[in-house]
Amino acid sequence: MKLSGGDLLMRALKDEGVKFVFGYPGGAALHIYDSIFKQKAFEHILVRHEQGATHAADGYSRATGKPGVALVTSGPGATNAITGLATAFMDSIPLVVISGQVQSHLIGTDSFQETDMIGISRPIVKHSFIVQNTQDIPRIVQEAFHIATTGRPGPVVIDIPKDKTDPSQLFEYKRAKEISLRSYQPRVLPHPGQIKKASKKILSAERPVIYAGGGVILGNAHKELISLNKLLKAPVTNTLMGLGAYPAKDKYFMGMLGMHGTYQANMAMHNADVIIGIGARFDDRITNTPSMFAPNAKIVHIDVDPASISKIINADIPIVGQVKESLIALIKEIKRAKIKIDSEALDRWNIQISQWREKHGLDHDLYLSKIKSSMIAPQVVVQELYHATQGNAFVTSDVGQHQMFVAQYYHFNKPRRWINSGGLGTMGFGLPAAMGVKLAFPKQEVVCVTGEGSIQMCIQELSTCLQYNLPIKIININNEALGMVRQWQDMNYGGRHSASTYSDSLPDFVKLAQSYGHVGMKVTKQSQLKKTLEKAFAMKDRLVFVDVYVDPNEHVYPMLVAPNGSTKDMWIKKNTKA
Amino acid sequence: MKRIISILIENKPGALARVVGLFHQRGYNIETLNVGPVFDGSFSRMTVTTRGSENDVEQITKQINKIIDVIKVSDLTEGDHHEYEFVLIKFKHSEKIQKILKGLNGKIHEKNKDVMVMSAWGSSSDIEVAIKSIGKVNLLEIARSGSIGLHEGEKVLKI
Numbered sequence A: 001m002k003l004s005g006g007d008l009l010m011r012a013l014k015d016e017g018v019k020f021v022f023g024y025p026g027g028a029a030l031h032i033y034d035s036i037f038k039q040k041a042f043e044h045i046l047v048r049h050e051q052g053a054t055h056a057a058d059g060y061s062r063a064t065g066k067p068g069v070a071l072v073t074s075g076p077g078a079t080n081a082i083t084g085l086a087t088a089f090m091d092s093i094p095l096v097v098i099s100g101q102v103q104s105h106l107i108g109t110d111s112f113q114e115t116d117m118i119g120i121s122r123p124i125v126k127h128s129f130i131v132q133n134t135q136d137i138p139r140i141v142q143e144a145f146h147i148a149t150t151g152r153p154g155p156v157v158i159d160i161p162k163d164k165t166d167p168s169q170l171f172e173y174k175r176a177k178e179i180s181l182r183s184y185q186p187r188v189l190p191h192p193g194q195i196k197k198a199s200k201k202i203l204s205a206e207r208p209v210i211y212a213g214g215g216v217i218l219g220n221a222h223k224e225l226i227s228l229n230k231l232l233k234a235p236v237t238n239t240l241m242g243l244g245a246y247p248a249k250d251k252y253f254m255g256m257l258g259m260h261g262t263y264q265a266n267m268a269m270h271n272a273d274v275i276i277g278i279g280a281r282f283d284d285r286i287t288n289t290p291s292m293f294a295p296n297a298k299i300v301h302i303d304v305d306p307a308s309i310s311k312i313i314n315a316d317i318p319i320v321g322q323v324k325e326s327l328i329a330l331i332k333e334i335k336r337a338k339i340k341i342d343s344e345a346l347d348r349w350n351i352q353i354s355q356w357r358e359k360h361g362l363d364h365d366l367y368l369s370k371i372k373s374s375m376i377a378p379q380v381v382v383q384e385l386y387h388a389t390q391g392n393a394f395v396t397s398d399v400g401q402h403q404m405f406v407a408q409y410y411h412f413n414k415p416r417r418w419i420n421s422g423g424l425g426t427m428g429f430g431l432p433a434a435m436g437v438k439l440a441f442p443k444q445e446v447v448c449v450t451g452e453g454s455i456q457m458c459i460q461e462l463s464t465c466l467q468y469n470l471p472i473k474i475i476n477i478n479n480e481a482l483g484m485v486r487q488w489q490d491m492n493y494g495g496r497h498s499a500s501t502y503s504d505s506l507p508d509f510v511k512l513a514q515s516y517g518h519v520g521m522k523v524t525k526q527s528q529l530k531k532t533l534e535k536a537f538a539m540k541d542r543l544v545f546v547d548v549y550v551d552p553n554e555h556v557y558p559m560l561v562a563p564n565g566s567t568k569d570m571w572i573k574k575n576t577k578a
Numbered sequence B: 001m002k003r004i005i006s007i008l009i010e011n012k013p014g015a016l017a018r019v020v021g022l023f024h025q026r027g028y029n030i031e032t033l034n035v036g037p038v039f040d041g042s043f044s045r046m047t048v049t050t051r052g053s054e055n056d057v058e059q060i061t062k063q064i065n066k067i068i069d070v071i072k073v074s075d076l077t078e079g080d081h082h083e084y085e086f087v088l089i090k091f092k093h094s095e096k097i098q099k100i101l102k103g104l105n106g107k108i109h110e111k112n113k114d115v116m117v118m119s120a121w122g123s124s125s126d127i128e129v130a131i132k133s134i135g136k137v138n139l140l141e142i143a144r145s146g147s148i149g150l151h152e153g154e155k156v157l158k159i
């Protein structure tokens, strides 16, 4: 049977196993939307802004491990998708974003709703295609999914001029059995020689640290990571993107590292003699001043992307390969090795880390000690949330202090439960991302922890949540300010709060939620917090927006001292350096 | 230090823009750029010259390699190599310029009452020296091909 370009696209998406397409229609995408109307393989989710479509597809992907799909029209539809593409690109999330384009003969003429989507998106996509022949659509879709999901994953754009989906032009659908691109063959298996060297280096360590990032989650290698540390018994830290890759409740877990990492994790990095970097990229939030980073450590670095290795910190033993395959090989090699790790030295090291934890570690029982306080501490909101959800929720977040508090205080024991924009730091990510997660896991608790600043960047998606009945719980940590900005102004700009407050013009979020057809709750006192959360979570089939007013003067600590600091240089509380 | 980077890439629309864009995006400068189809025409070979430390070039080549359309990347300056550049020069009659270009495989392509067009080729540094000594007097126009190069010996850039 011959199909139109639009129908070819439907068939190709179906054959990729796509279950949801997040999108928004417009002129250049109308043929495609007509094809959508006629198909049943996937559900189309009509968002309220194309940014929401890309974040929702992204959240879906982060939670499921499958590629997310978004569909937008040309011009403003395409440009609205840019922030979502950049967000996915920075965190290596596999997305396929399909954009309508003006008709081929109009390209380059500044026609109505024409933008050069391929050009605009070039630096923030893994790859992009423009459809020049309708019959290529199946192949292009297949290649796009292949590229998005293999190697170091990332977003791929397919730009389709309107005439290529003309319903009157019909073509045969052909799907290749296998995709092989002569110019794209990402490395899977690590070099055995490097694995041997790494094993030797690791086993001769006295103060090893496992530093694991989002690559462990993307590469589905968390089980291997746990197995590795069953052998090593080394302290482990996760990056913001890696939380959940190693169980937070494990005794070797030190918490997150970096800018707002725990004291013990940052101290361990600074004092380590061997750092095993796994699927992490030594970015500037982790290393602080690179020349002062981990002065005595030898670096073993496992990553699927060779360009991530020795980019910022020189790796002594680079290992290029899929994280899973590399860890399997490393575990095998360590088991086979004749030398054993010096367990006495390692014990001393683990004791040292416990001492650091006792000295300046996070207080995970704040919710007990602050029970009588008048103002609500934002950290306590997260701790209460953790208990209310038994630590089992999918938690999305936005960007700011609230995001860091979740990363610090919600213990993620499983991968893919913590969904946040780490690399780009995109305010507005949390709510649409939660929609993608909830669609994938309708029976599971999905919480969006946000701030009154961030939530207003994609608030319109509350309407989508009603249309598709997505009973997400939104916890708005309301400090009546762009809290993270204000923290920096407090610390570095003499407390001059330039353009970071708006307390007299905030909306009534309870009424706002209600007007979108949802439930709104407001909490202003510590004594109401626990009960309100319980009430909200008891409303299983309603979206509940819980607006929690917190102490606006809280800062996030620890915080690395910059510029010219190493990772041992931290602010531990207001005006106090460790 | 000057680097000559050779790139074998799919001859597809947009492929060149991805490479050029990457230099800008990652903060590296392109000094010269040459590109043309090779083999069966489904490939292009690009030669880019840039300046940077060993580390810079390692990053550049790794990042270029990540571009999906790129098949192979090689830093020619890492080993022995051949490198040449071709120039076309238009000038008002000048014995001096003619003489300089003659010393660089110069050839006359046009000669009339007012102007002359000559070509020349040689190593980029020889070309550089020649252009300096030509100066501004009588010179009308120069077009340079940018460096092209190959590895010495067995080493080749192909699939």
Ligand SMILES: Cc1ncc(C[n+]2csc(CCOP(=O)(O)OP(=O)(O)O)c2C)c(N)n1
Pocket: A398, A399, A400, A401, A402, A403, A425, A426, A427, A428, A450, A451, A452, A453, A454, A455, A477, A479, A481, A482, A483, A484, A485
């Ligand atoms: C789209 C976007 N614009 C600006 C910023 C810079 N920024 C980082 S955190 C922050 C404040 C966020 O405020 P809020 O959502 O209320 O969170 P809080 O820090 O108060 O918890 C801002 C403006 C950003 N990350 N994203």
Ligand SMILES: [Mg+2]
Pocket: A400, A451, A452, A453, A477, A478, A479, A480, A481, A482, A483
């Ligand atoms: Mg705020």
